[in-house]
Amino acid sequence: MSSFQLNEDRDNLRKRKTDEPLPIDPNDGIIVDRDVKKTLPATGYGTWKHILLDVVGPLALTFLSFYLRFYRIGKNNNVVWDEAHFGKFGSYYLKHEFYHDVHPPLGKMLIALSEWLTGFDGDFAFESGATYKNGMNYVFMRKFNATFGALCVPVTFFTSKWLGFAYPTMYLVTTMVTLEHSFIVLSKFILLDSMLLFFTATTFACMAKLHNLRNTQFTRTWSLWMLLTGLSIGCVCSVKWVGILVTAVVGLYTIIDLFRLFHDKSVTRLQYTKHWIIRILDLILIPFLVYLFCFKIHFALLYKSGTGDASTNSLFQVNLEGTQIQNSPRDVMFGSVVTIRSHGLSPNLLHSHIQSYPDGSRQGQVTGYGHSDSNNNWQFQFARTSGIHLDENGKTPNGELIPVVDGLTVRLVHNNTRSNLHSHEIPSHVSRGNFEVSRYGSETKGDEKDDWVIEIVDQLRSSNYDFPEEDPSMLHPISTFFRLRHKELGCYLSSTGMAYPQWGFSQAEIVCKYSWSKRDKSTWWNVEDHWNDQLEADEDYSPPASKFWTDFILINFAMASSNNALIPDPDKYDNLASEAWEWPILYTGLRLCGWDLSNTRYYLLGSPFNTWASTLTIILLPLLLFSIFYQWRRQTIQITEPHWWTLIMQCGFPLVGWLSHYLPFVVMGRVTYVHHYVPALYFAIMVFGFAMNYWVYPKHPLISIPVYLAMFSGCIYIYYYFSPLCQGMDGAPMKYLYLEWFRSWDIVV
Structure with a gap:
């Protein structure tokens, strides 16, 4: 059977009335079950299998994700990398002193919340490399941040499920996110990256869920997920402006969906107008209100004169408590x-x-x-x-x-x-x-x-x-x-x-x-x-x-101006900066802290398995797509509208997500670092999942099972092999010489 053919039972399901929910199977669309009798969820999986695969499995991976991100999280008791910025910004909220930064306030207000929950009074300067003072519960602050990184795992699982991946692919993709070194190490510190990744993942997940509910639009469930999509967009854009990139992915999906509805003869003009109105409200107005509300809280909390006064106008400054304007x-x-x-x-x-x-x-x-x-x-x-x-x-x-x-x-x-x-x-x-x-x-x-x-x-x-x-x-x-x-x-x-x-x-x-x-x-x-x-x-x-x-x-224009000013200084060598072409091939990593022997050292580098496998997939993807279109043109396979949608959702939008999160850093003139590739890597892993789902899963079990086992084994082994990079390196650097596969990886010297 062709991997693009749907069985008769599923075709009948699609002829149901549009107001009836369409059962979604993980193998819907491009890949169908090898056994036609096991296609429908109601008959294909018993209750115990459903609990095992959809509840116990993701819970186990989520638990593992928390464990890996919490493990030795307080081992380095110094201010690590950009904790010097974001920890300090959080303390400004506790002291109510106005500051200026290039990022919107939501992530930093969440950091401030974690600091407030520990009873921290803001009396610590967060100087780079400084030792946290006695009684300061920096471990809880880091765990609060790590929670966002850990929760990316269940979000990934259900995203891949809603995209229609087969269970082996779902678990492989989720395992890759669980064991990704760069995701783990960035989650261990007081940074914005894990929050950005989490809200990026939830935004894409909401889009995938909305697609599954496309035949039940205007129901309560669909309306709830539309609202959640808008809230997620608002949150991701309120953490970093990079969130506008995943917003563009959702925007592209929305345009395509509205185009589909425009040509659907069963949709009346009134219904089509309602489609526009609810999308404008939920996907434009709601995100803007979330963004606006974050700044309302931001201004309310920072009512004292502080380091950021110079970025504001005179009226704002003169109304601050302790203003310098006499x-x-x-x-x-x-x-x-x-x-x-x-x-x-x-x-x-x-x-x-x-x-x-x-x-x-x-x-x-x-x-x-x-x-x-x-x-x-x-x-x-x-x-x-x-x-x-x-x-x-x-x-x-x-x-x-x-x-x-x-x-x-x-x-x-x-x-x-x-x-x-x-x-x-x-x-x-x-x-x-x-x-x-x-x-x-x-x-x-x-x-x-x-x-x-x-x-x-x-x-x-x-x-x-x-x-x-x-x-x-x-x-x-x-x-x-x-x-x-x-x-x-x-x-x-x-x-x-x-x-x-x-x-x-x-x-x-x-x-x-x-x-x-x-x-x-x-x-x-x-x-x-x-x-x-x-x-x-x-x-x-x-x-x-x-x-x-x-x-x-x-203040938003001031943020834009500050962002534009972040350009490389030709007169100053920045040994931490890197260029976009280096990230997909792991040409270099980034030292997150001081490298002397007294420190527990962390090195930001993506998992070689995850990064190289996903990069290779993206390179080979045009050949795969050409092969699909060639077979379709030759009429050796049949592709119906549901098949096209599955191809677009499983391959097209993850690829667009990767491109939208990677190409801007290729062309922009500002200084860039390895961590800027983190959201793009998430989408690259999804593209790899599509390739496995199309190339490997439909094969005979004697082929597919060994390949999947090899992928799982490779992912797990590479994590274990390079785990010191994200779990911390102690003692003599030469102990870790085996990790330095390339001279450009400055892990040891």
Whole structure:
């Protein structure tokens, strides 16, 4: 019998009414049971077999998974690898200090939960390689994290079941995930990778389950799994932005499914509209709300000033407890010294320093910089064309204080270098289509290109409604949003969200750009700090409350900007970084901790069996698919619509999952590490499962059984052989020389 032929009983099942549940057999679709009488679940497996195969088996593998991930988990009592980051981020939640990171907050809030459950008070710096202090239950924190890694095993089992794999394939794939060295070692520490893998696996599992329920849509069960899919998407994207990659896989499946329904004549227009609505609600709105809710909790917990203040706007910072922004005089005057913060993608302060541009005008650099620095200070002075100059005390010749108001032309003088904010028709250095902004001249040297026009775009009231309403035409710190239009060129001072190269210290690019919209936030600025010895601060003033939506959008743009800044430094050798081509062939691994003899050492390297077997499968997969299509075209096999769907689910989507999680790291310019291959490896193992299910399982038992036994034996033996890499290496390095199969594996030296 062809592996694509379905027996008569199963064809009859598919002719049932669409509102009746379709029994799902692990061998449905591409592979059918060797014995036709054993095709249907109700007659093929007795209750005891069902309990043994579907309950006892996965429970045993789950128990083994927990054991391997918990084993010797506290042996190394030092801060290992990125525990220095994520353990510290968790402690910030306990201390309520605001921080900034490149990843969304869900994973780090879960780490904070594990720390809180141990009674940890946040009083530990998590410095890399530091020894955990006495009384700090870091073992529980690690076990909490390892639980997510261990639970990937039952998720894998039922995913492979719902994909329609035969039981030998289901158990082989699940065993591979259970014994995968990279999955185990990353689960042992306070990291985000096991959480990312778990939610990636649950998202794919939900998609597979939805496919099995495709003939029972709008039932309670289908609706529940649709909701669970949306929740899982929201969680995976809230741990790391990499979660958008598995979201794309679900999105592709959804598009194909809607296309199928569009051509289904039994589906009315009203039903088809309902299909769209429920998918928009569950697969778009629900994930977004989960993501949004995570940031709502994030902001609520981090209400004190902390290390991440510089990544946020002035309103957010000034409302933090213990803010570094001091109450200042409310009216900005000519002669006032100020710092000016952008509302653009990089909410940095306008900054300059003594260095000059390496090309272009070769005048002084003007950048955006988030942290407190005297080079952020600028002074408002009269326009070059006005002929009015301040005296040495910052006063006008007659001693009168003149406010900075809407429509007035001003000159901004850098306080440290006493040169002017300047622009001219020289192209910007990073972005295209804009003009360079530079620091040029002095009080006596300059021209009309030093002049800028104030355009006030918004004024916010004090949160203290007893405080009198301020003049909306005047410039006030914090509450006035304004633009600076170049007097001669007509372009606006702007932060592009891009960063200068190393010659600009990777600081934000500042340009003069033509803006056709008053709402272009990249051209909006506000005064943050304000100093004027001739004025006094008004202690009754309370700043406006920040808006959640503004904070949410800006912090996400700040995350994107920080991610874009994670590029390799050509002047610095990173011995931990690796390139994407190295991962599928295990060219190199990664030392997770210090390598001295006093440490229990861990080496991040995928299982050679799992990685090489899955990589070889992906390489050979085009030949397999060509053979299937060739036989179909020659009509030597019959492929019906259910067969196509099974082929797509068992092979197509795991392959798309691998490609979507691997290729972005091939083309991206940011620095990459071995652990970035972990989600892709999960999908590669699924592709290997398909190949076994198609190539091996249908063969005669005299062939298939020995092959499966060889695969199980190889997987188990390779785990045992390389187990010191993930379970910890103690003592003399030469004891582990046998593990260093290649020189590029720096396990020993």
